[in-house]
Amino acid sequence: METLPILELRGVSKNFGTTLALHNIHLEIANGEFFTLLGPSGCGKTTILRIFSGFERPTKGEVFLNGIEISGTPPEQRQVNTVFQNYALFPHMTVRDNVAFGLRMQKRPKEEIALRVAEVLRRVHLASYVDRMPHQLSGGQQQRVAVARAIINNPLVLLLDEPFSALDFKLRKQMQFEIKHLQRQLGITFVFVTHDQEEAFAMSDRVVVMQEGTIAQVGSPQEIYEEPESLFVARFVGEINVLEGRILAARGNGVYDADVEGMPFILHSRREFEEEEAVKVLLRPEDLKVYLEQEKALPPPFFLGTINETVYKGATVDILLTLDNGKKLQAAEFFNEDDGDITYRPGDRVAVTWVEGWEVVLNEEGE
């Protein structure tokens, strides 16, 4: 049984003058979901958020909130609240007045406001800061006030516009955790905008990757990372090696004989390919296996190449190498107890392969 999406875009386009910011977007967000709009700047993700909040009207198409068409409803009449990128705390009001603002606009009784403000501030661990002014708070505390000010109104959907961009690395990690935790507790739908794929993956149930005003892919973080539907998505969500290939024969059940960079490999894919079709084989650095050439135990097929450089990253080592046909690859290996020595010297001869089935095969249109 399909439940009604809490938020839905139907064929939404948006023009700013002559520039097309969004093109025919269809999107459904389920109730209680942590949904992230991911993409480079200018891809339209912030425009979608502003259409949700009501600060932009779609040029074409419809917006539904809880089943009701709202594209003409002004922001102040939508049961949706926003955590702004720079928090937009009212500088002339205390933490209490900032957080109470929404309830005051609803003309709630004073006692109820006081109670709910105290409760929501306790929830974000700011109970003792009620009388501070925003500028007396740290970045993380301001962030929490912005969240408290939004969730106190019990919105159907909470919109978060790159809320962590002003925080340093460690605090960002902590706030990500807190926001995720808060979302689970409250059960409210969160729609999150970011250009940081790691942040998107860490927090979201589902991610939509945007590209120049269109949807490139929607799916769980794992689907997006492991089964990208285009080269753009693959590149945007992490490092990727792209190998040139050609289908030789279809064995059925999504198994193909193929020529990859001049070597015969078996490829697995749910996609349909024809014989002689040119394909791209996508492999994450951590999918590649690198062995010193002397270890002859390796069964074919594999590539031969030369180490250019290794980069120590703490938990992993990045290995940059060049295949004998000139193709440059990047591999990543994890340190583990059994295999203590994964250090290579520039110039070392190596054999490279991957675990069969971990590759993503795209046709030429996947560009």
Added chain:
Amino acid sequence: MATNHSSRDSLFRTFSIAGSWLWLGLFALLPTVVLLLVAFLDRGEVGFFIPSLTLDNFRELFGPVFLSVLGDSLRLALLSTLVCLLVAYPFAYALAKANPRRRPWLLLLVIIPFWTNSLIRTYALILMIGAQGMVNKLGLALGLIDVPLEILYTDFAVFAGMTYTFLPFMILPLYASMEKLDPSLADAAKDLGAGALRTFWHITLPLTLPGVVAGCILVFLPSLGCFYIPEILGGATNMLLGTFIKNQFLVAKNWPLGAASSSVLTLFLVLLAVLYRFTSRRVAANMPLRASRNEE
């Protein structure tokens, strides 16, 4: 070498600061102090004043003549300040919200009048509102009026002249405070359920208050003390504070009384300056630079 450089820097600083203090002391503080002293002296038969201390001048200020002059002046100054504020606020708002490419041109329109001396512009107003002026000619030509309107040499002419002359002084500080206003604050208020009116009342107005106060002071004070606009545009009947002071010095040759009334005006200025500091400090204390928000 470095110390030499910095000591030269500090020498330069000492001189430039001392220079401006000297200037202010000589041409601003000293005359004010002298004026204040003269206000407590007696009127001389031959000279400008005689060195005998008295409070008579201030006693005279509390007489009906001066009080009615002061009342008229205050009323007119308050009215022109209010009208300037009501006209300038939406104008400055539109200016701050205008397309960044068009904004310098709009600002230029506000500033252009400063290129002509305001005395000359006041005379120019006579050509506009006189019995044979453009306003009347246009009104007669269009059949809007049958006889020329009597605008020149009335209180209304003085009021119009002041409003016209001092309007830019209201617009510029208002524009400055609105331009600094972060537009996402108004968005946040709307997002939290405030309509346009309540957003203005709770967010925009309180945060632009320093501009309002600064603009009001910059219009109110010159309107209160201004003498050439009422002299040129006003009738013979109503005397305003500026004219009163000028007359004491130049016509009645009563320097002590002129000094006393002028000191009262200065007192207003000081009071308003204190008020401004108070409000702007209150708001400024709560408005840190945007960069410092990111500090943890």
